[in-house]
Amino acid sequence: MSGLGIWNYLIIIFLMMTGLYMVISSSNLVKKLIGLNVFQTSVFFMYISFGYITGGAGPLFNENVELYSNPLPHVLILTAIVVGVATTAVGLALAIRIKESFGTIEEDDLHKMDSSL
Amino acid sequence: MDILQILSAVLLGLGAILGVVGAIGILRFPDFYTRMHASGITDTLCTGFFIGGLMLQFGMTLASVKLLLIFMFMLFTCPTATHALAKAARHGKLKPWTRADADAGLSNEGRVS
C-alpha cells in the first residue's frame, strides 16, 4: 500500500465521518442535508479511487492507449450524483413544508413543540 | 525544448505569478471593495496568460479555439459577476473603507452602517 493510497482512503473516511457528525449533531435541517451530501460525495470518491489506475487514461477510446481506468465506477457514480441531487431536492421540499407547518426548521424546537416526536 | 514550449512556459509562469499576487492582495487589502480590485487581476490578465500558454501547448487545433471561447466567456462574465456583487454589497449598505478611517485608528471592516 503506497502512501498516496493511504492518504486517499484516510481523507475519504475523514469526510465520511464529518458528514455523519453533521447529520447527527447539527439541529438545522438544511445543514443536516449538507452533511448528507458531504457523506455522499465521500462515497463517490471511494468508488472513483477504486476505479483509478496509475498511469491509465480516462475511459475515452484512443488507438494509442493501452491502459484505461475502469469505466464501471464512473457510470455508477455519474447516475448517483444526479439521483443525489434529486433526492436532496425532495429533502429540501420537506424542510420547506416543515417550516410552513411548524414555523421552524430547528430540530430541537420541533422536539419541544411536539413531544410525540 | 523548442521556442513555442519556452514561450508557453513564460506565459504560464507570468499567469501563475499574477494569480498568486492577486490572492495575496485578497488577503492583504482592508475591506471588501478593495479586495474586489485584487480579484480583478486574477480574473483578467492571469486568465489571459494561462489561456495563452495552454493554447501554445495545444497548437493549432480545435482545442485552442475552445480555450479562446473559455477566455471570451470569462471576459464577459467575470466583470458582470464582480459588478453584481459590488452592487449587492452597496445595496446591503456595506460601508467602504477609507483612508480617513485608517488614520483615525478605526477598523470598520465589515461594519454595516
Next chain:
Amino acid sequence: MKHMTGLLFFLALLWWVLSGYTKPLLISLGIVSVLFVAFVAHRMDVVDEESHPLHLSLKLIRYWLYLLGQIVISNVKMVLIILSPRPDINPRIITVRTAQRSELGKVVLGNSVTLTPGTVTLQVEGDMIEVHALNDDSAKDVEQGTFDQRVPASIEEKS
C-alpha cells in the same frame, strides 16, 4: 429579423467550433439544435439589439484592442500596489456622467471599467455611473472619461 439572422449565424458558428465533426448525422442534429434554440430564444424574447449588437463589429474590435492595452497597464499598476510594503490605496466612490445614451453603451462602459483592475462599477443609474476607485491614479482615469470617449460611437447612433 436582422437580429435573428445574426443569432442563427453565431449559433451555427458556435456549434461548428464546438463539434468539429463532419458526420452527416451530427451536422443534421446540429441544424435541428440551432433551429430549436433559436425558436426557444425567440419565445423567451431575448433576441434584440441589446443582446446582439451586429451594427458595430469592426469598431468593437478596435475598442477591444485598446481595452486590452488598458487592462495590461492597470494590472501592472495593481501588482505594484499589492506587493509594495505600504500599499498606496486611498479608496473612494466617485460619480461620473457618461456620454452614453443607449443601454448597450452603458453596459460596455460599465464592464470595461470593471475589467480594468483598480476601478469597479458599482451602479449605473440614468446617465450617471458610480465607480469605486482604489486610489487617486485610477480615479483620475475614470473622471477624465477616457473609456467614455472610446466606446464605439455607433452604439449611440443606432438607438
Next chain:
Amino acid sequence: MSDHMILRVVGKFLIPYIMLFGLYVQFHGDFGPGGGFQAGVIFASAFVIHTLLFGVRATQKIAPEWVLRLVASAGVLLYAGVGVASLMLGANFLDYDVLGAYPVAGQHLGIILVEAGVGLTVASVIMLMFFTFAARGEPEGESP
C-alpha cells in the same frame, strides 16, 4: 430586475448559447465527456438564468408546467419504449442489436434514443423542481 442593467444585457446575450451548449453536450456524449444527464442540467440552467433575471412567472409562460410534466413523462416513456421495441423485435429488453440493419447501427440508434430520453427527463425535472422552489414564495398571479 430593471435596476440590474448590466446583468440583464449580459444574461440575455448568453442564454441562447448556453442552451446550444447543452444540446451539443447531449449529442456528443458518444465521442467525449457528456451525455443526457449533464446536457439536461445545462439546458435547464439556461432557464434558471432566465428565472433569475426576469422572475419565475415570466419563465413559466415560456415553459408552462403542463408542458414540463408531459416532457418528463415522455422522456421516461421514450427510454422504456426503446426497451419494449427491442422486446417486440425478438431480443431482450434494452438489447439494441435488433433495432438497426446490423448490430452496431442498432446500438448507435438505441444509445441516441436512450440518451435523448434521459436528457428530456432530467432537463424537465430539474426545471420543474427549480420553478416549484422559486414560485413557492411568490404571490399568485403577479405576472407582468
Next chain:
Amino acid sequence: MLEQLIDIFLLAFLAIISIAIVRIRNVFTAVMLFGIYSLVSASLFMILDAADVAFTEAAVGAGISTILMLATLSLVGRDREKPLVKKKISFLPLVIVLVTGATLVYGIVDLPPFGAADNPVHTHVAPRYIFQSMSEIDVPNLVTAVLASYRGFDTLGEVVVIFTAGIGVLLLIGGRRRKEENADE
C-alpha cells in the same frame, strides 16, 4: 508523480472545507462553502481520470444543488443555526463518529493497493467493457457505452428515480398554498 501531488492538495482542501462547514454556524455560509466543496471535488474527479463524473458534478453538484439550497433558504429564512434553545453539548455524536471512523480506518489495511492495475475491481467485467465495446458498440466514450447499453436497465431505474423525485417535489410544495395559509400572511 507530480500529478499525484495535485491529488494530495485537493484532498487536503476537501478536509479543510469540510471542517469549516461543520464549524460554521451561519447556514448561508455553509451553503457557500458547500459550493466550493463541490468545485474541488469535481477537480478531484478530473485528476482521477473520471471526466464524465467531473462534468456531472460541475453541472449538478456545484450549480443546481447550490441554487436549490439558496431557494430553500430564501423560503425558510436564513436563521443562524440554533438561536433559541441552547442544547447542552453532548459528546455522544463525537464518540459515535470517532468509533465508526476508527473501525473504518482499521478496514483500510485490507484494501487492495491504490491504483494497481491488477486489483480485483479491474479483473471481472471491466476488461469486457473496455476491450469489446469498440467492436460491439463502436462508441468511443466507454462511459456512455456502459451507461446506455451494457447497463441500460440500471440507468432506466435511475431515470425513474429522478422522475419520481420530481413528482415528490411537486406533491410536497407544488401548486398553490391552502387558503388558511394565505390568510395569515
Next chain:
Amino acid sequence: MILTSAALAILVTMLLAIIRALLGPTIYDRILAVNMFGTKTVLLIAVIAGIAGRGDYLDIALVYAMINFIAIVAVMKYFEYGSLGSIGNDAPGKQEGE
C-alpha cells in the same frame, strides 16, 4: 512538467482564496472568495486537460465558467431580493425607466 507546476501555482492561489473565505469577515468577502475560487477552478481544469493532452476535457472547463456565473448571480439575487423567483415586473425586451 511546466503544466504541473502551473497547476500547483493555481492550487496555492486557491488555498489563499479558501483562507479568505474562511476568515470572512463579511458575507460579501466570502462570496468574492468563492467567485475567485471558481474562476481558478476553471483554469485548473483547463490545465489538467493540457496535462492529459485531451481537448475534449475543455468542455468541462466551459461548464465550470458557466455554472460559476449562474451561482454568483443566484447568490446576488438571494441577497438583494431575498427570493430567487421574484421581480416579475419587467419582461425581457420591455425597458423601463430607472
